[in-house]
Amino acid sequence: xxRLTRYFIKAALVYFVLGLLVGVLLVAGSVIPVPPQVATxxxxxxxxxxxxxxxxxxxxxAYWMFPKYxxxxxxxxxxxxxxxxxxxxxxxxxxxxxxxxxxxxPGGVMGWLLAVSAVCQLLAGWGFVFNIWTRVKxx
Amino acid sequence: xxxxxxxxxRVALIYLGVGFTFGAYMLANKGxxxxxxxxxxxxxxxxxxxxxxxxxxxxxxxxxxxxxxSGSEKYGKVRxxxxxxxxxxxxxxxxxxxxxxxxxxxxxxxRAAELLAxxxxxxxxxxxxxxxxxQAAAQADQTE
Numbered sequence: 001x002x003r004l005t006r007y008f009i010k011a012a013l014v015y016f017v018l019g020l021l022v023g024v025l026l027v028a029g030s031v032i033p034v035p036p037q038v039a040t041x042x043x044x045x046x047x048x049x050x051x052x053x054x055x056x057x058x059x060x061x062a063y064w065m066f067p068k069y070x071x072x073x074x075x076x077x078x079x080x081x082x083x084x085x086x087x088x089x090x091x092x093x094x095x096x097x098x099x100x101x102x103x104x105x106p107g108g109v110m111g112w113l114l115a116v117s118a119v120c121q122l123l124a125g126w127g128f129v130f131n132i133w134t135r136v137k138x139x
Numbered sequence: 140x141x142x143x144x145x146x147x148x149r150v151a152l153i154y155l156g157v158g159f160t161f162g163a164y165m166l167a168n169k170g171x172x173x174x175x176x177x178x179x180x181x182x183x184x185x186x187x188x189x190x191x192x193x194x195x196x197x198x199x200x201x202x203x204x205x206x207x208x209s210g211s212e213k214y215g216k217v218r219x220x221x222x223x224x225x226x227x228x229x230x231x232x233x234x235x236x237x238x239x240x241x242x243x244x245x246x247x248x249x250r251a252a253e254l255l256a257x258x259x260x261x262x263x264x265x266x267x268x269x270x271x272x273x274q275a276a277a278q279a280d281q282t283e
Contacts (some may be wrong), residue, residue, distance in 0.1 A: 050188070058196065067140050098170065106172035114170030118163040125159030129152045136148045138140055 001064055004081055008060025011089060015052025019045060040103040044096050051121070052092050059084065059128055066135040076131045084127040091120030140203050141218050147199030150228060154191030158184055182238030190253060191231045198227075205267040218262040227256035236261060 012136050022045040063081055068074035075081065094117035102110040140148075161184040168177035202220060207213040230252030237245030 050193075054193065057279075058193075095166065099166075102170055106170055111170035111172075115167040118166035118170070121166070122159055124165035125163075126156050129156045133149065133152060136140065136145055136152070138142055138145055 002075065003059040004075075004078070004085060005064040007085060008056050008063065011085075012056040012060065015048050015056065017090070019048030019053055022048060037100060040100040044099055047092065047095060049115060051088070056088065056108050057103055057119065059088075059132075062132055063134075067137055069135050074132055080131045084124045086128065087120045088124035091117045091124060094120065141214060143214075143217060143224070144199045144203040146225055147195055147202065148226075151195035151199060151235075154187045154231070158187035158192055161187065176188040179239060184239060186234050190227070194226065198224075199203060201264055205264060206269050206271045207267070215266060215280050216263055219259050220237065223256045223263065224258035226252045226259065230254075230256060 022041050025034060025039060026045055027039065028034050063075060069076040094113050098110045098113035098117060102108070102114050105111075161180040163178055164174075165177050167186065168174050202214070208215055230249045233252060234246050235249075235250030237243070237247075237249055
């Protein structure tokens with residue numbers, strides 16, 4: 001298993017646990033007192049699971065298992081793949097920090113952080129598409 | 140990787156890129172509030188990423204890696220998968236259009252096409268859910 005795949009999968013596992021932890025927090029309010037700000041974590045909860053866990057796991061396994069690009073560079077552009085990993089995770093962490101704080105009050109530093117998060121994830125998404133595209137092939 | 144999987148996975152990748160683009164636009168708008176109509180993208184964003192990307196990726200990879208048959212038609216009734224693929228994508232695009240313009244009728248029609256696509260794919264792939272290779276696989280082929 002390539003090193004980058006291990007990074008993708010281990011990071012995905014962290015988001016999996018974090019996502020379920022936030023899921024517990026979101027419903028804990030009916031049993032124990034939790035700060036009202038916890039309710040703003042719902043979009044973070046969803047994206048921890050669908051981006052951090054599922055998409056990242058898919059990216060890591062695809063990088064490992066999809067047909068080789070060529071003999072010389074079997075996994076395509078490795079630098080781009082590392083860029084995807086870094087941008088996806090920076091984008092997601094920025095979202096986790098900024099989204100609950102910006103909730104209902106756009107603008108300011110947190111608003112801009114959220115915009116940076118969006119750009120990071122957008123670049124990561126298209127970077128993954130471009131890099132894996134050439135490895136989706138018959139031979 | 141068989142040609143069917145190449146088609147399915149490449150279409151799925153396009154949905155991934157477009158779905159991420161819609162999501163990034165809404166997220167940036169949540170931070171900076173430059174477009175009050177951005178939330179119209181929420182429904183298409185979810186449909187493209189959950190059905191267009193994730194579900195279609197699973198379908199494409201399943202067609203590629205599930206045990207094949209031992210006879211001359213090792214992938215079985217491939218035409219079913221092509222029909223399912225066409226129906227699923229017609230369904231996705233119809234649901235996205237319905238979500239965009241706010242038409243429940245279009246969403247219903249799209250979901251019906253997706254349902255039919257799922258039934259066809261299940262009928263196709265069920266016989267390939269069998270032991271991998273060897274005598275047990277050949278026996279499973281014969282019982283189908």
